[in-house]
């Protein structure tokens with residue numbers, strides 16, 4: 001698969017202020033994503049049941065777009081569900097929520113993302129216990145994604161959002177403890193700017209485990225509007241033969257149109273024109 005540009009669309013009112021370029025309305029979001037030159041959208045729903053799958057399929061077809069991935073963040077933001085909750089019933093609800101996203105996105109050939117639903121350790125829950133629950137959840141959900149022939153994406157987050165796994169190296173080591181081999185890493189350049197000593201080096205070490213990229217500058221604005229050097233990152237992605245989406249999960253600043261068009265300018269400079277589908 002070539003490297004293709006995607007843009008985020010949030011359907012979650014409670015996530016307002018978060019790192020999403022387009023908001024609220026899939027018909028408008030698809031039209032704008034296509035007009036800006038993106039090849040795909042990455043959608044963050046409150047729950048996949050809120051999306052009419054048939055209508056989405058028609059919209060994607062009409063605009064020549066693909067679904068890059070679907071986020072599960074609303075499971076945490078809206079419902080406070082995580083894979084490491086000490087309450088077994090709530091962990092089960094977290095599995096169900098993520099499972100519904102896997103099933104919906106999988107029907108479009110797209111993976112689900114586990115970011116903030118990984119949760120954190122603390123209080124009565126030790127780090128080892130939380131990682132054991134995370135492992136149990138991923139080993140349950142990875143095969144469910146595999147049955148739909150898509151990976152499951154695990155996203156290491158920065159220290160202000162989780163205390164479990166922050167770096168590519170630690171996450172790769174953790175993946176090696178799983179029974180499933182169907183979990184890939186989502187490497188978010190914003191989190192990596194905070195946690196990695198060398199973003200390009202981490203991507204190289206991540207190698208075949210890198211399954212998706214969030215394309216964001218140091219300040220979580222569009223690439224080119226912060227201070228992350230892009231050249232070494234592009235070389236690293238080429239060297240590991242990354243094929244997949246590079247998705248703008250960024251703040252809509254100074255406005256959504258500028259964030260989107262600047263992302264596409266940076267994408268073309270880095271990777272050339274998006275390959276024809």
Ligand code: LER
Pocket residue numbers: 018019073113115116155157161188214249
């Ligand atoms: C999700 O992809 C992410 O990066 C987190 O920071 C939640 O916003």
Ligand code: MN
Pocket residue numbers: 115155188214249
């Ligand atoms: Mn991200």
